[in-house]
Amino acid sequence: MRILRQTVYVVGHKNPDTDSVCSALGYAALKRGLGFPDYFAARAGVVGTEARFLLRRFGLDAPLYLPDVKTKVQDVMKTDLLSVPMDAPIKQVYHRLQETHGKLAVIQRPDGSLGGIVTNSDLAMAFMGAVESDQHYLRFSLRTLLDVMQGTLLCGDIDAVVSGQIFIAAMSPPTMKRFLQPGAIIITGDRTEAQKIAAEVSACLIITGNAKIDPEVLAIASQRNMPVIVAPGDTYMAVRNVGLSRAVSDVMNQEPIVFAPEDLLSDVIKQTREARHRVYPVVNEKSRMVAGALFRDDLFGNSGRNLVLVDHNEKSQAVAGIEEAKILEIIDHHRLGDIQTSGPVLVRNEPVGSTATIVTKIARENAYDLPGEICGALLGAILSDTLVFRSPTCTDMDREMANYLAGRCGEDPEKLGFEMLRAGSEVESLPADQLIRYNLKEYHIGGNRAAVGQCEVVDTSRLLTRKDEILTEMDALCQSRDLAVMIMMFTEIMRRGTHLLITGPEKALIAAAFKQKFDPEGFFLPGVLSRKMQIIPKVTVALGG
Numbered sequence: 001m002r003i004l005r006q007t008v009y010v011v012g013h014k015n016p017d018t019d020s021v022c023s024a025l026g027y028a029a030l031k032r033g034l035g036f037p038d039y040f041a042a043r044a045g046v047v048g049t050e051a052r053f054l055l056r057r058f059g060l061d062a063p064l065y066l067p068d069v070k071t072k073v074q075d076v077m078k079t080d081l082l083s084v085p086m087d088a089p090i091k092q093v094y095h096r097l098q099e100t101h102g103k104l105a106v107i108q109r110p111d112g113s114l115g116g117i118v119t120n121s122d123l124a125m126a127f128m129g130a131v132e133s134d135q136h137y138l139r140f141s142l143r144t145l146l147d148v149m150q151g152t153l154l155c156g157d158i159d160a161v162v163s164g165q166i167f168i169a170a171m172s173p174p175t176m177k178r179f180l181q182p183g184a185i186i187i188t189g190d191r192t193e194a195q196k197i198a199a200e201v202s203a204c205l206i207i208t209g210n211a212k213i214d215p216e217v218l219a220i221a222s223q224r225n226m227p228v229i230v231a232p233g234d235t236y237m238a239v240r241n242v243g244l245s246r247a248v249s250d251v252m253n254q255e256p257i258v259f260a261p262e263d264l265l266s267d268v269i270k271q272t273r274e275a276r277h278r279v280y281p282v283v284n285e286k287s288r289m290v291a292g293a294l295f296r297d298d299l300f301g302n303s304g305r306n307l308v309l310v311d312h313n314e315k316s317q318a319v320a321g322i323e324e325a326k327i328l329e330i331i332d333h334h335r336l337g338d339i340q341t342s343g344p345v346l347v348r349n350e351p352v353g354s355t356a357t358i359v360t361k362i363a364r365e366n367a368y369d370l371p372g373e374i375c376g377a378l379l380g381a382i383l384s385d386t387l388v389f390r391s392p393t394c395t396d397m398d399r400e401m402a403n404y405l406a407g408r409c410g411e412d413p414e415k416l417g418f419e420m421l422r423a424g425s426e427v428e429s430l431p432a433d434q435l436i437r438y439n440l441k442e443y444h445i446g447g448n449r450a451a452v453g454q455c456e457v458v459d460t461s462r463l464l465t466r467k468d469e470i471l472t473e474m475d476a477l478c479q480s481r482d483l484a485v486m487i488m489m490f491t492e493i494m495r496r497g498t499h500l501l502i503t504g505p506e507k508a509l510i511a512a513a514f515k516q517k518f519d520p521e522g523f524f525l526p527g528v529l530s531r532k533m534q535i536i537p538k539v540t541v542a543l544g545g
């Protein structure tokens with residue numbers, strides 16, 4: 001799909017959990033249903049097994065994968081370009097540029113690849129060059145010349161390409177003989193003597209004013225297979241038209257600076273600081289086909305991609321390149337973090353158990369009936385975030401919206417919830433490096449960085465047999481991301497508690513926050529199920545945020 005500027009992406013956080021995936025789908029569907037066709041669900045990472053189960057169950061496609069939202073050349077380039085073949089006469093190119101109010105013509109080779117570009121100023125320069133030079137050497141295709149001059153070919157091969165010095169036979173025959181070089185292109189009127197000299201030595205004879213040609217002259221020319229053209233208009237017009245019949249490839253810029261559609265706009269701005277051309281062609285890297293053109297005016301002042309953030313509001317959790325994007329709305333149920341916007345934003349943040357609850361609420365406020373399959377996905381998201389209504393984050397509002405959605409999609413919440421959690425617990429078999437990143441969120445607290453991962457598991461003790469391997473990966477992540485602390489939560493819904501593993505320079509501080517002495521084995525916290533409500537506030541206090 002081609003990415004259009006007006007498209008609005010509804011996107012959840014990195015390492016998207018079920019709520020992020022389904023709320024994005026739900027809110028995009030709601031917006032489209034309310035008459036905004038440009039809203040599309042996106043995701044900043046891989047869909048987890050739990051969300052995959054829901055998508056399969058309700059026959060939904062995963063949101064569009066959006067690894068970053070940095071502005072690319074394809075977001076701002078123009079695609080309605082004038083493109084002409086290599087042999088188009090410059091007269092035609094000039095007229096088409098005027099008609100289309102264009103500033104640029106793209107010259108395409110027969111295979112569609114870029115031959116070069118021509119701007120209005122290139123055309124002007126070509127003329128000035130011709131005026132200022134004392135060499136009047138030209139090359140053109142006979143077919144093109146006839147077309148431009150509206151002339152008639154009396155003899156010669158129409159497919160020929162003619163080249164030579166332009167010579168106006170205005171002088172008397174003896175003077176003409178003195179100046180004329182063999183192989184010239186001669187333009188003259190109804191002057192039989194001059195025509196005759198031309199037929200003997202020149203490369204091409206152009207007779208103006210639709211004048212008659214002497215049969216003897218034509219016989220000589222035919223014998224030499226030399227092109228003879230009769231054209232309307234006076235000699236001045238003929239001379240101009242010969243100049244305008246030149247192929248555009250003769251005057252084009254053959255080696256313009258080009259960019260690819262995927263190039264980052266920020267890189268382009270850096271690279272063009274010196275060159276400062278008015279326009280750059282955009283060419284597909286593989287096919288070499290012309291995709292568009294980037295005008296200097298397009299480089300600046302664009303507001304980036306349009307986003308609605310769901311299920312997060314912190315920069316560290318947002319899709320890469322968020323600083324270049326334009327945030328239109330935030331719909332979330334987490335603490336307010338550090339995101340800054342350039343303009344006012346609609347923010348809807350409610351202390352409920354899931355973003356899907358808020359999305360459902362907005363749909364009902366607008367009296368809009370979400371499609372059944374979207375209701376199923378939103379129900380799954382509420383069940384996932386509230387651990388089937390058992391998390392302390394679960395509110396009456398979550399239950400109310402879940403019951404409404406269950407009625408609309410015909411599912412039993414408890415049954416769907418546990419089926420989904422079972423499908424999601426495949427996470428236990430992931431390699432340790434993937435396991436810790438599976439549902440990981442990063443926080444900037446005070447001047448510190450902290451990361452907290454959470455996995456819902458069926459049997460914590462079985463997973464803890466891999467503790468050493470998991471701690472090694474956690475340590476490595478601490479190092480590479482310069483984290484003050486990294487916490488893994490292994491939440492067991494049946495036992496209604498969470499086992500914590502902690503690494504990082506501030507691990508003892510975090511253990512103390514939970515009234516524990518640090519132990520590499522970690523510790524089990526009965527009743528703790530929620531990262532947001534039961535872990536993050538303590539981490540925030542401990543790290544002095």
Ligand SMILES: [Mn+2]
Nearest residue numbers: 019311354355
């Ligand atoms: Mn959520």
